[in-house]
Amino acid sequence: MLRRLLGRPCRKRRSRFPADRQGGRKCRKRRSRFPADRLDLPDGVLDYDIRASDCRRLSLRLDAEGQLTVSAPHALSLAAIREFVVSRRGWIKAKRALLAEAPPPLRLENGAALPFLGGFLELNVVPRTPARCRREADRLVVHALDPYAAHRTLEGWYRKTAAQYFAERIAHFAPRVGKAPRRITVRAQRSRWGSCTSQGTVSLNWRLLQMPAAIVDYVIVHELCHLLVPNHSPRFWAEVARLLPDWRERRRALRAAGRALRF
Numbered sequence: 001m002l003r004r005l006l007g008r009p010c011r012k013r014r015s016r017f018p019a020d021r022q023g024g025r026k027c028r029k030r031r032s033r034f035p036a037d038r039l040d041l042p043d044g045v046l047d048y049d050i051r052a053s054d055c056r057r058l059s060l061r062l063d064a065e066g067q068l069t070v071s072a073p074h075a076l077s078l079a080a081i082r083e084f085v086v087s088r089r090g091w092i093k094a095k096r097a098l099l100a101e102a103p104p105p106l107r108l109e110n111g112a113a114l115p116f117l118g119g120f121l122e123l124n125v126v127p128r129t130p131a132r133c134r135r136e137a138d139r140l141v142v143h144a145l146d147p148y149a150a151h152r153t154l155e156g157w158y159r160k161t162a163a164q165y166f167a168e169r170i171a172h173f174a175p176r177v178g179k180a181p182r183r184i185t186v187r188a189q190r191s192r193w194g195s196c197t198s199q200g201t202v203s204l205n206w207r208l209l210q211m212p213a214a215i216v217d218y219v220i221v222h223e224l225c226h227l228l229v230p231n232h233s234p235r236f237w238a239e240v241a242r243l244l245p246d247w248r249e250r251r252r253a254l255r256a257a258g259r260a261l262r263f
């Protein structure tokens with residue numbers, strides 16, 4: 001599995017949107033005893049959410065919006081949680097600095113350069129219905145009446161294109177790995193680039209299509225190798241290295257590209 005975000009989330013996924021977190025029925029069920037806390041530290045105020053979870057250990061997560069969440073075992077006291085957060089001040093500061101360097105979200109307007117497999121497609125928005133998207137050489141022509149519709153339509157195009165592209169690359173690598181997935185799904189997970197189940201389903205994030213092909217190949221090979229070795233043991237990395245001797249550089253590039261994503 002390849003995680004996307006900066007922190008180490010607990011097993012359960014959560015929405016990145018604060019509104020969902022506070023209002024969602026599902027989430028309310030798992031609300032923590034201390035929904036939020038604030039620490040007044042010498043170098044500034046630190047606000048964070050607390051999630052009581054089934055995890056046995058404390059963990060911190062900083063999402064793309066800079067929201068900090070501590071996942072803590074149910075029985076842990078607030079004092080212990082605070083002590084943990086204070087002990088991780090350096091980590092939080094460093095990750096926040098990385099976030100601050102991240103580019104602003106892309107404005108989906110005429111002429112915008114949409115990253116696509118290492119290159120760019122020029123966005124051409126036509127205010128027309130029904131909403132649709134088609135590629136014309138190096139341009140993506142989107143029919144949409146407002147930015148929301150443009151975003152949704154573009155994402156739809158990326159997802160469809162991703163499904164095709166991933167299937168081709170998997171067909172290329174599977175014989176070399178010696179195992180093919182039973183199913184391939186394209187997802188929009190916020191916290192992962194790819195994952196693989198014991199039933200043989202490989203899931204990949206459509207946003208990978210905004211990255212160079214060499215990085216996409218790394219994620220695909222990584223997940224295909226999990227069909228052979230489900231963990232990250234030396235045997236797993238040996239398999240990855242057999243196919244992609246430069247996997248380390250690709251993994252580094254994936255992290256950088258993930259931070260630079262704008263849409």
Ligand SMILES: [Zn+2]
Pocket residue numbers: 001002222226232
């Ligand atoms: Zn993995």
